[in-house]
Amino acid sequence: MKKENLTPWLLLSPCLLIMGSTVFYPAIRTFLFSMQRYRLTESYDIRFIGLDNYRSILSSPEFWTALSNSVFVLFFVLLIAFPVSMLTGLLLNRKSPLNSVLTAAAIIPWALPPLVNGILWRFIFYPGYGLANRILLGLGLISAPFPWTENRFSALLLAALVVVWRVIPFGSILVLSSLQAIPTELYEAARVDGSSRFQEYWAISFPLLLPIFPILFLQTSMAGINVFDELLALSGDRYELSTLLVYHYRTSFRFLDLGLGSAISYLILLSSGLLGYFYIKRIGKERSR
Amino acid sequence: MKEKWSERLFYYVFSLLFLLFSLGPILWCFLLSLTEEYELFHRGGGLLPPSLYLGNYRELLDHSQRVGQILLQGIGNSVFLSLLCIFIGIFAALPASYAFSRYEFRGRIFILRLLVLTTVIPAFATLIPLYAVFSKLGLLDKRIWAAIVYVSSFLPLITWIMMNYFSAIPDELYDAARVDGCTERQLFFRVILPLSGPILLTVSLMLFLMSWGQFQIPLILISSPEKRVLTLVLSDFMGRNDVSYGLICASGILSLLIPALLAVLFRNFLLSGLMQGSVKG
Numbered sequence: 088m089k090k091e092n093l094t095p096w097l098l099l100s101p102c103l104l105i106m107g108s109t110v111f112y113p114a115i116r117t118f119l120f121s122m123q124r125y126r127l128t129e130s131y132d133i134r135f136i137g138l139d140n141y142r143s144i145l146s147s148p149e150f151w152t153a154l155s156n157s158v159f160v161l162f163f164v165l166l167i168a169f170p171v172s173m174l175t176g177l178l179l180n181r182k183s184p185l186n187s188v189l190t191a192a193a194i195i196p197w198a199l200p201p202l203v204n205g206i207l208w209r210f211i212f213y214p215g216y217g218l219a220n221r222i223l224l225g226l227g228l229i230s231a232p233f234p235w236t237e238n239r240f241s242a243l244l245l246a247a248l249v250v251v252w253r254v255i256p257f258g259s260i261l262v263l264s265s266l267q268a269i270p271t272e273l274y275e276a277a278r279v280d281g282s283s284r285f286q287e288y289w290a291i292s293f294p295l296l297l298p299i300f301p302i303l304f305l306q307t308s309m310a311g312i313n314v315f316d317e318l319l320a321l322s323g324d325r326y327e328l329s330t331l332l333v334y335h336y337r338t339s340f341r342f343l344d345l346g347l348g349s350a351i352s353y354l355i356l357l358s359s360g361l362l363g364y365f366y367i368k369r370i371g372k373e374r375s376r
Numbered sequence: 377m378k379e380k381w382s383e384r385l386f387y388y389v390f391s392l393l394f395l396l397f398s399l400g401p402i403l404w405c406f407l408l409s410l411t412e413e414y415e416l417f418h419r420g421g422g423l424l425p426p427s428l429y430l431g432n433y434r435e436l437l438d439h440s441q442r443v444g445q446i447l448l449q450g451i452g453n454s455v456f457l458s459l460l461c462i463f464i465g466i467f468a469a470l471p472a473s474y475a476f477s478r479y480e481f482r483g484r485i486f487i488l489r490l491l492v493l494t495t496v497i498p499a500f501a502t503l504i505p506l507y508a509v510f511s512k513l514g515l516l517d518k519r520i521w522a523a524i525v526y527v528s529s530f531l532p533l534i535t536w537i538m539m540n541y542f543s544a545i546p547d548e549l550y551d552a553a554r555v556d557g558c559t560e561r562q563l564f565f566r567v568i569l570p571l572s573g574p575i576l577l578t579v580s581l582m583l584f585l586m587s588w589g590q591f592q593i594p595l596i597l598i599s600s601p602e603k604r605v606l607t608l609v610l611s612d613f614m615g616r617n618d619v620s621y622g623l624i625c626a627s628g629i630l631s632l633l634i635p636a637l638l639a640v641l642f643r644n645f646l647l648s649g650l651m652q653g654s655v656k657g
Binding site: 092094095096097098099101102103104105106109110112113114116117120175178179181183185188189190191192193194195196197198199200201202203204206207208209210211218252255256259260261264265299302305306308309312313315316319320332335336339340345348349352353355356359360362363364 | 524596
């Protein structure tokens with residue numbers, strides 16, 4: 088690496104300019120807004136109110152509902168997507184001509200707009216005669232169509248499912264690709280030593296998969312936290328179904344209470360920042376060239 | 377390696393399930409798009425429509441119909457924004473990633489960490505002041521500015537991936553060029569840039585797909601109907617009463633053709649890019 092002080096900063100300038108003006112500066116302004124009473128509908132009355140917005144948020148049932156919903160979705164997404172991706176990747180690990188096809192199929196859910204994902208699944212779980220209900224009715228398991236997207240619990244599970252649908256195929260292929268990179272000699276050597284299939288997985292496959300964990304975890308949790316598009320497509324922005332982002336959207340852009348909305352933004356920023364912090368702690372321990 | 381036929385069977389069955397899971401919803405949407413309106417709510421409906429109804433597609437592809445026009449406009453806007461994103465994104469990320477990989481300077485790790493930290497933060501968290509500032513400066517509803525905001529959400533990831541790519545280029549290459557008397561600038565343009573082909577392709581794909589999928593940002597920053605991107609158009613369709621579900625499904629199928637095609641064709645690039653994004657230095 089070269090040691091210089093001017094050139095790198097020059098090279099960094101477009102990047103820093105964009106990030107500075109669209110992320111860092113707004114992040115600071117959000118904080119300033121959040122301490123104001125700022126309703127677009129009452130723009131004559133903008134004043135500084137300190138932490139009042141935060142106080143009203145923390146004492147509002149709407150916030151706690153949204154928070155628990157968000158945590159619920161994130162929890163289920165991680166719970167399901169992580170192990171299933173790993174398992175699927177392991178189970179599909181073979182040098183087979185099918186791999187190309189599987190990869191192609193798997194990457195599609197990831198590549199589509201999350202909104203479209205929500206729409207697709209809405210039609211499956213449509214409260215009337217969507218696919219799910221049709222199958223269940225046809226099999227005689229239920230006697231009347233089940234209102235999937237009306238019920239809070241099932242609607243949230245559904246949102247988690249949509250996110251999972253995007254993450255699992257993608258995660259599996261990631262796992263699969265990493266596994267394929269493991270030289271077969273390792274496995275053969277193990278087999279010569281008389282190890283069982285299971286031991287192979289445990290001692291060889293698993294440890295060599297560890298580098299994948301961070302990106303898998305990051306992509307999964309990002310998808311889980313950012314649930315918005317899917318939820319809106321699935322069931323609209325109803326009060327009891329809202330996750331944090333939906334709650335934020337409703338407050339800021341429907342009720343036009345920018346002060347309160349900014350405070351919510353900040354809470355979201357802080358909590359996701361915390362998550363990010365754990366991720367970045369490991370950066371910086373790179374080798375110098 | 378001896379293989380039991382039961383293992384083979386299991387593999388194929390499992391692969392089939394995997395395919396069904398990944399593509400099933402799309403298949404169902406496709407079937408719905410070929411169904412006539414009343415059939416959708418028919419009580420005794422089986423899984424397949426009684427007859428293939430092409431009316432939905434005909435309506436969408438008919439130039440004189442409003443619906444088709446709106447959809448086409450949406451696709452056009454999405455393409456425009458995505459291409460813009462690629463341009464701006466690479467313009468910012470290429471020099472930045474080169475700087476991170478090649479130079480040692482004060483604040484390097486700090487900036488790097490800061491960038492990565494912003495990856496997890498939802499775009500929404502900063503949209504309010506952005507909206508306020510944009511509206512004061514009259515920048516609302518201009519697609520170029522929306523594109524810049526798009527880029528800010530992907531920039532850290534893109535820079536990171538490219539940085540890893542550059543770091544993987546062996547030192548010998550740099551040294552050899554130096555011995556030949558190259559200046560740093562010549563080095564960059566004559567040696568590094570030509571080598572960057574694959575990663576630039578990967579990064580462009582990622583930028584394209586990620587901007588194509590954006591919904592939250594355009595929702596807030598773009599308002600005029602003729603500038604609405606595809607995701608907005610689709611969500612509008614969902615909320616309207618005069619657009620039947622078959623039509624919505626047909627729109628959905630048409631709109632996923634482009635990203636699906638790109639993703640499938642270039643899946644290897646995408647995967648290698650994302651895997652590189654997980655390597656730390």
